[in-house]
Amino acid sequence: MDRINRLIATVLLLQRKKRLRAEDIADYFQTSVRTVYRDMDALSAAGVPIAGEAGYGYSLQGEHLAPVMFTAEEAGTLLMGAEFVRHLTDSSLQKHLQSALIKVQSVLPTEKREHFDRLQSSVSVFTRPAAFQEDIRSDMLSALQQAIASRFVVRIHYANRQSDASEREIEPLHLVYYGNHWHVIAYCRLREEIRDFRLDRTRRLQTTEQHFSSHQSFSLAEYFAQQYDMREPHEVRVEVASEALHIIAAQKYYYGFVGEEPSANGVIMTFIVPSLVWIMRWLLSFGAYIQILSPAELRVMFAQEVRAVALRQLAGLSDISGSHTEFS
Numbered sequence: 001m002d003r004i005n006r007l008i009a010t011v012l013l014l015q016r017k018k019r020l021r022a023e024d025i026a027d028y029f030q031t032s033v034r035t036v037y038r039d040m041d042a043l044s045a046a047g048v049p050i051a052g053e054a055g056y057g058y059s060l061q062g063e064h065l066a067p068v069m070f071t072a073e074e075a076g077t078l079l080m081g082a083e084f085v086r087h088l089t090d091s092s093l094q095k096h097l098q099s100a101l102i103k104v105q106s107v108l109p110t111e112k113r114e115h116f117d118r119l120q121s122s123v124s125v126f127t128r129p130a131a132f133q134e135d136i137r138s139d140m141l142s143a144l145q146q147a148i149a150s151r152f153v154v155r156i157h158y159a160n161r162q163s164d165a166s167e168r169e170i171e172p173l174h175l176v177y178y179g180n181h182w183h184v185i186a187y188c189r190l191r192e193e194i195r196d197f198r199l200d201r202t203r204r205l206q207t208t209e210q211h212f213s214s215h216q217s218f219s220l221a222e223y224f225a226q227q228y229d230m231r232e233p234h235e236v237r238v239e240v241a242s243e244a245l246h247i248i249a250a251q252k253y254y255y256g257f258v259g260e261e262p263s264a265n266g267v268i269m270t271f272i273v274p275s276l277v278w279i280m281r282w283l284l285s286f287g288a289y290i291q292i293l294s295p296a297e298l299r300v301m302f303a304q305e306v307r308a309v310a311l312r313q314l315a316g317l318s319d320i321s322g323s324h325t326e327f328s
Contacts, residue, residue, distance in 0.1 A: 003039075006029055006031075006039065007039055007042060007043060009029070010025065010029075010039055010040075010043065011043065011048060011060070013025070013028065014050070014058060014059065014060045015060060018059060019056060019057045019058065019059045020057050020058055020059075021056075021057040021058075022036040022037065022040075022057065022058070024057070025039075025058070040052060040058060048060075049061040070104060070107065070108060070112070071112075072112050072115050072116075075104055075108060075112060075115075075116050076115075076116070076119050078101075078104055079101070079116065079119050079120060079123060080123060082097055082100075082101055083123055083124065085097050088177060088182075089141055089182075090139070090140055090141050090142075091139070092139040092140065092141055092142030092143070093141050093142055093145075096142070104116075105117075140182075140199055140202065140205050141175070141182065141199075143205060143207050144172055144175055144184055144205070145175065146207065147172050147207050148172045148173065148174070148175065150211075151171075151211050151212050151213075151214065152207050152208060152209065152210065152211065152212075153169055153170070153171055153189075153207075153208045153210040153211070153212050154169070154170050154171075154172055154186070154205060154206065154207055154208065155167065155168070155169050155170075155205075155206045155207075155208055156168050156169075156170060156197070156202050156203075156204065156205050156206075157202070157203040157204040157205075158197060158201060158202055158203070159201045159202075159203060160201070165203065166190070168188055168189070168190050168197075169188075169189040169190070169208075170184070170186035170187065170188050170189065170195075170197065171186055171187040171189070171212040171215070172184050172185075172186045173185050173186055173187065173194070173215055173218050174218075174220050176220065181198050181199065181200055182198075182199040182200075183196050183197060183198050183199065184197050184199065185197075185220065185223060187212070187215060194215075194218065194223060196227070233256075233272045233273060233274060234272070234273050234274075234275075234276055234295065234298075235270065235271070235272055235294070235295070236256075236270070236271040236272075236273055236276070236279055236292070236294070236295070236298060237268060237269070237270050237271075237292075237293040237294045238268070238269050238271070238283065238290050238291065238292055238293060239263055239265060239266065239267070239268050239269075239290065239291045239293055240266045240267055240268075240269055240286070240289065240290050241265050241266045241288075241289040241290070242265065242266040243266075243289060244266070244286050244289035244290065245266055245267065247286070248269075248286060248290075251282070252269065252271075255271055255273065255279055255282055256271040256272045256273040256274075256279070257269060257270075257271055258270050258271065258272050268293065276295075276297060276298045276301060277301070279298075280298060280301050280302055280305065283302065284302070284305060284306070284309075
């Protein structure tokens with residue numbers, strides 16, 4: 001990173017942090033402490049309101065700095081991300097998204113603004129939308145964001161898989177999107193344990209003024225590992241034919257992909273998964289383009305499923321033609 005970019009990045013870093021020691025800044029940029037001192041002198045000479053105190057570090061005085069100038073690539077990346085936000089969030093975040101894009105456009109010079117406008121009219125995202133009912137959940141994500149940041153207890157009316165509804169007080173810890181739904185991972189005061197709540201099953205949500213203490217020991221990765229019993233994961237090795245590599249490459253990271261090696265027919269991929277049934281259903285979509293190498297249990301499961309599918313289809317053909325085709 002050249003010096004100009006490092007100086008700009010230093011200001012942005014100080015904007016995010018209340019106070020930083022010279023050693024912290026040096027570690028962040030992989031420079032020497034002496035270089036940090038020179039950078040701070042240069043920023044101060046340029047009029048950036050930096051305060052430094054021995055033993056405490058550096059901080060920015062005041063919160064109003066000149067607007068950040070985006071490159072065309074940065075603005076384009078934000079636009080791409082905004083399209084996903086538009087499709088995967090509720091109206092409470094979408095309205096903030098629109099105002100944020102206007103602010104991004106306002107700080108772009110004319111030629112980059114024209115570039116941004118052309119991209120905006122030429123980028124679309126088509127995906128299955130999140131399961132929201134806007135009439136009763138239009139501000140849910142925004143409210144949960146605030147509750148997580150401020151550690152406010154939230155009161156919800158929640159329906160489980162059996163549609164049995166109950167009132168809950170929860171301490172929201174993490175918002176996560178998976179399985180085509182938004183979820184809030186929270187400590188449930190009713191069940192006295194951390195639970196996973198799907199937002200499309202949440203009928204009402206109200207933020208209270210009660211504060212909860214920090215769950216410092218909570219780890220989202222550990223929580224999911226326990227939920228999916230990753231304490232005893234399965235290693236799966238699959239040979240993928242060259243013809244299917246371009247398809248499987250776009251999906252493999254969602255299924256525990258950890259490595260690959262070349263083979264005579266394509267590549268051999270290795271996955272670490274919580275459930276053999278889970279990965280088998282995905283592998284079925286690749287049909288004859290894949291061969292399961294291990295474990296043997298998965299090969300048997302796969303063969304049985306393929307046989308069941310074939311028999312079902314052949315039975316359908318028999319109903320149509322009145323003939324019977326033998327399959328063994």
